[in-house]
Amino acid sequence: MTTLLDVSDITVKVDDKFLLSNISFQVKQGDYLCVLGPNGAGKSTLLKTLMGIIKAVAGTITLNQKSFSQLSQKHLAQQLSYVPQAHGRQLQFTVIDFIKMGRYAYHTAFSEWKSEDQQAMDHAIYTTDTEHFLQRQMNTLSGGEVQRVMIAAALCQQTPLLLLDEPSSFLDPHHQVEVHQLIRQLNQQHNITIIEVSHDLNHAAQHSKHILALKQGETLWYGDSSDLLQATHLQNLYDQQFVFTHHPQTGAVVALPSESP
Amino acid sequence: MKPISTLIVISFLTFIILIISPYLGLSVTTDPEIQNHILTQIRIPRVLFAFIAGSGLALCGMVFQAMFNNPLATPFTLGVASGASLGATLYVYLGLSFSLLGMDGSTIAAFSGALIAISFVYSISHFRRGFSSETLLLTGVAISFFFSSLILFTQYLSNVTDSFRILRWLMGGLSIVGYHDVIQLLPFVSLSVAVILWLTRELNLLMAGDDIALSRGVAVQHVRYLLFFVTSLCVGAIVALCGPIGFVGMMVPHICRLLIGSDHRWLTPATLLFGGGFLVLCDAVARLIIAPAEIPVGVITTLLGGPFFLWLLIKFKAQST
Numbered sequence: 001m002t003t004l005l006d007v008s009d010i011t012v013k014v015d016d017k018f019l020l021s022n023i024s025f026q027v028k029q030g031d032y033l034c035v036l037g038p039n040g041a042g043k044s045t046l047l048k049t050l051m052g053i054i055k056a057v058a059g060t061i062t063l064n065q066k067s068f069s070q071l072s073q074k075h076l077a078q079q080l081s082y083v084p085q086a087h088g089r090q091l092q093f094t095v096i097d098f099i100k101m102g103r104y105a106y107h108t109a110f111s112e113w114k115s116e117d118q119q120a121m122d123h124a125i126y127t128t129d130t131e132h133f134l135q136r137q138m139n140t141l142s143g144g145e146v147q148r149v150m151i152a153a154a155l156c157q158q159t160p161l162l163l164l165d166e167p168s169s170f171l172d173p174h175h176q177v178e179v180h181q182l183i184r185q186l187n188q189q190h191n192i193t194i195i196e197v198s199h200d201l202n203h204a205a206q207h208s209k210h211i212l213a214l215k216q217g218e219t220l221w222y223g224d225s226s227d228l229l230q231a232t233h234l235q236n237l238y239d240q241q242f243v244f245t246h247h248p249q250t251g252a253v254v255a256l257p258s259e260s261p
Numbered sequence: 262m263k264p265i266s267t268l269i270v271i272s273f274l275t276f277i278i279l280i281i282s283p284y285l286g287l288s289v290t291t292d293p294e295i296q297n298h299i300l301t302q303i304r305i306p307r308v309l310f311a312f313i314a315g316s317g318l319a320l321c322g323m324v325f326q327a328m329f330n331n332p333l334a335t336p337f338t339l340g341v342a343s344g345a346s347l348g349a350t351l352y353v354y355l356g357l358s359f360s361l362l363g364m365d366g367s368t369i370a371a372f373s374g375a376l377i378a379i380s381f382v383y384s385i386s387h388f389r390r391g392f393s394s395e396t397l398l399l400t401g402v403a404i405s406f407f408f409s410s411l412i413l414f415t416q417y418l419s420n421v422t423d424s425f426r427i428l429r430w431l432m433g434g435l436s437i438v439g440y441h442d443v444i445q446l447l448p449f450v451s452l453s454v455a456v457i458l459w460l461t462r463e464l465n466l467l468m469a470g471d472d473i474a475l476s477r478g479v480a481v482q483h484v485r486y487l488l489f490f491v492t493s494l495c496v497g498a499i500v501a502l503c504g505p506i507g508f509v510g511m512m513v514p515h516i517c518r519l520l521i522g523s524d525h526r527w528l529t530p531a532t533l534l535f536g537g538g539f540l541v542l543c544d545a546v547a548r549l550i551i552a553p554a555e556i557p558v559g560v561i562t563t564l565l566g567g568p569f570f571l572w573l574l575i576k577f578k579a580q581s582t
Contacts, residue, residue: 048472051472051475051476052475053471053472053475053476072480073475073478073479073480073481074478074480075478076478077476077477077478078478080476081476082472082476084472084473084476091468091469092468092523093465093468093469093523093524097465097524098469101462101465101466101469101477102477104462104466104477104478104479105477105478107462109459109460109461109462153477154476157477
């Protein structure tokens with residue numbers, strides 16, 4: 001499989017503070033990378049840097065053998081889409097208008113809405129199961145619905161790579177499972193490469209292929225997700241003891257934070 | 262109502278206002294020749310001028326509201342108009358008289374003032390991430406106060422004639438004479454209208470926030486600079502010619518949003534027409550209310566705008582909590 005994204009030694013600095021230092025990793029086509037780490041480790045910063053929202057002060061990012069510096073924001077948006085962390089902002093759009101804006105990168109000011117745009121949008125709506133509230137205002141939706149609309153808008157962009165920032169935080173268990181299933185489906189059936197920031201260790205260990213563990217802006221650990229659930233790794237990452245057990249249903253190893261005596 | 266029907270209704274009403282308003286208050290004389298002269302040489306250019314200025318102010322307000330994602334953010338509340346006023350005041354005080362590429366010197370001075378103010382607000386609002394809209398507005402208020410005091414200072418230093426000229430102009434009036442001013446203003450407002458119409462999709466995405474706009478492919482920084490540039494030019498030209506006419510840029514786009522929704526492809530033409538019609542109407546009121554004397558139109562818009570601002574503030578607060 002070909003390397004889709006090659007991140008080499010990137011450093012991000014804001015006001016003399018290093019948010020990321022010398023981060024390197026590669027993502028292949030069809031990969032599913034989970035970025036883990038305690039709060040403030042630089043996980044969201046990493047996604048924003050990949051999306052061109054924050055600029056790296058050093059290092060290179062190569063996408064499909066093309067350097068980031070050669071890509072315009074529009075070209076970038078044809079390769080990468082991004083689902084931001086849930087924010088409280090009131091979005092004053094109807095769902096359908098918001099999803100439709102996902103096609104921005106394929107248009108100029110006067111170009112017509114073409115059949116491939118419609119297809120991409122229909123597909124995004126169908127996949128995320130959002131068709132029954134397309135006419136609603138964004139600010140009337142529940143958290144789970146907003147997240148699905150955000151993913152739909154990103155899918156509408158038809159990019160090979162999808163970045164998700166804590167897509168299941170702030171959702172109840174039912175909707176968490178729903179969003180996780182959707183992401184897996186996108187990865188497995190639609191062959192979309194995923195980079196997801198998460199706090200859910202067990203989800204990451206079970207469903208992703210690779211893990212990048214960040215701490216204080218530095219790479220602590222980078223490897224196969226099957227190696228994640230080990231006491232020393234987790235202890236180093238979160239400064240917290242973990243205990244391990246087996247999922248009663250699937251038999252998979254599950255990590256739980258240990259209770260202090 | 263569908264956006265297209267709303268837009269048709271707004272166009273129709275604007276058209277009626279444009280047709281009727283030149284004739285209002287024409288009964289001061291019965292001599293048809295004088296009446297005709299007043300109509301063609303004074304009234305029609307004045308109505309045209311009010312329409313163009315109103316459209317420009319309303320559109321610049323709309324752009325600011327979208328860019329800062331806040332209905333209270335306009336060139337006036339953020340101090341840009343004060344910057345333009347200071348520029349124009351200094352031009353009068355220093356007794357300058359020049360023009361560049363057909364642009365009047367006072368327009369250039371007002372434009373420079375507007376650009377300085379906008380750079381201030383923008384750099385301060387980007388000084389720290391997660392800057393709240395309250396802080397942004399307070400920054401605008403602080404800048405307004407600062408520029409206002411500089412204007413007062415300049416006025417204090419001026420001679421009586423200049424001082425009166427500045428004061429009268431600061432109230433915001435449309436007592437222009439002839440077509441010259443219309444022709445002065447038109448290119449600047451047209452340029453902004455063209456650029457804003459060209460960037461309606463970008464404005465929609467900016468309203469969703471920079472992160473989302475960037476991830477959809479908008480070159481946010483370029484778009485923002487371009488919009489700052491054309492709105493400064495537009496506000497500068499309007500302020501230089503008729504003084505800071507407040508609150509049109511806040512009221513009109515907000516009312517249009519309520520009428521037609523937030524999609525800038527519809528909102529832009531609606532705001533343009535409504536803004537023009539609104540200022541023409543305010544100007545008619547300003548002419549008629551104590552006829553045969555008239556009050557500066559800026560006084561009318563500010564009288565309407567103050568309470569509107571408070572209403573928005575309360576509404577906006579209630580929504581965000």
